[in-house]
Amino acid sequence: xxxxxxxxxxxxxxxxxxxxxxxTDFRTVSVELPDLAEGQVRVRNEFxxxxxxxxxxxxxxxxxxxxFALGExxxxxxxxxxIASRSADLSEGTLVSHQQGWRDLAQGDxxxxxxxxxxxxxxxxAYLSVLGMTGLTAxxxxxxxxxxxxxxTVFVSGAAGAVGSMVGQIARQLxxxxxxxxxxxxxxxxxxxxxxxxxxxxxxxxxxxREQLPEHAPDGIDVYFDNVGGDHLEAALDVLNxxxxxxxxxxxxxxxxxxxxxxxxxxxxLIKNSLTLHGFTVGDYLDCAEEFNRRMxxxxxxxxxxxxxxVVDGLDxxxxxxxxxxxxxxxxxxxxxx
Numbered sequence: 001x002x003x004x005x006x007x008x009x010x011x012x013x014x015x016x017x018x019x020x021x022x023x024t025d026f027r028t029v030s031v032e033l034p035d036l037a038e039g040q041v042r043v044r045n046e047f048x049x050x051x052x053x054x055x056x057x058x059x060x061x062x063x064x065x066x067x068f069a070l071g072e073x074x075x076x077x078x079x080x081x082x083i084a085s086r087s088a089d090l091s092e093g094t095l096v097s098h099q100q101g102w103r104d105l106a107q108g109d110x111x112x113x114x115x116x117x118x119x120x121x122x123x124x125x126a127y128l129s130v131l132g133m134t135g136l137t138a139x140x141x142x143x144x145x146x147x148x149x150x151x152x153t154v155f156v157s158g159a160a161g162a163v164g165s166m167v168g169q170i171a172r173q174l175x176x177x178x179x180x181x182x183x184x185x186x187x188x189x190x191x192x193x194x195x196x197x198x199x200x201x202x203x204x205x206x207x208x209x210r211e212q213l214p215e216h217a218p219d220g221i222d223v224y225f226d227n228v229g230g231d232h233l234e235a236a237l238d239v240l241n242x243x244x245x246x247x248x249x250x251x252x253x254x255x256x257x258x259x260x261x262x263x264x265x266x267x268x269x270l271i272k273n274s275l276t277l278h279g280f281t282v283g284d285y286l287d288c289a290e291e292f293n294r295r296m297x298x299x300x301x302x303x304x305x306x307x308x309x310x311v312v313d314g315l316d317x318x319x320x321x322x323x324x325x326x327x328x329x330x331x332x333x334x335x336x337x338x
């Protein structure tokens with residue numbers, strides 16, 4: 001963290017990765033921030049978020065969000081505190097969430113920063129996970145994209161990750177009959193059943209998902225929340241009950257592939273079983289934020305939701321944190337503490 005109140009340390013993308021990103025695809029720069037204009041604030045970030053979707057933004061392709069520009073500072077979720085203000089709306093000391101991540105000091109119009117309540121016993125990073133876009137993604141993907149109904153059997157891939165661990169717990173709170181998860185290690189599998197309340201879980205590295213999932217879903221599944229794609233989606237299509245729904249949230253298994261991967265060989269099941277495959281991003285459901293905040297705050301206050309985060313210290317380790325997250329090294333949300 002730069003000690004100077006006007007020098008911002010920032011991370012930029014300088015090469016578009018082919019396959020797995022490398023440290024040399026990024027650079028760190030120091031930027032002299034201009035004096036605040038009327039209506040602007042300066043924020044010292046406390047935590048920044050690193051997320052799977054950022055890998056897609058490193059490619060110059062049309063998507064639901066603009067790609068990162070080469071030679072310019074990347075952005076992403078962040079939470080911090082106002083240290084200087086020329087805005088009547090945000091006074092110094094206010095905790096804010098915003099999208100100027102990948103830097104220690106952020107500056108801009110007050111309208112670009114959202115004041116959030118002090119999180120009451122939780123670290124401010126909660127606004128990047130359980131109380132932020134991660135939690136909202138899980139909630140809206142389940143309740144809106146997947147049209148969850150009480151009594152459903154739910155399968156979640158990448159279930160020990162930031163979104164997946166929330167999906168399973170929210171499904172439980174909303175009355176799921178059975179919740180099944182996949183994860184990438186025996187330790188994470190135990191976490192799913194012993195801490196997050198999943199009824200069953202399996203390690204997808206131990207045997208083909210297509211073999212393991214039916215063993216844990218003898219009566220089929222009604223909802224599949226997909227964070228992985230590939231073999232997990234194929235396996236889910238095998239066991240989805242008639243009228244089953246898929247919320248396609250991510251496909252992390254394919255983000256770093258250099259060649260096109262074959263699709264599931266059983267897509268005909270969509271027709272045979274009247275299935276629904278619904279791709280979504282959290283931006284589709286921002287109107288649900290108030291409902292989500294009310295329900296999640298209540299569940300947290302009652303101790304009905306637990307959450308984990310993997311914290312990496314120092315902006316100089318942000319790229320390392322991102323790459324580790326892409327390889328599944330995190331439990332819960334991966335954040336960088338500035």
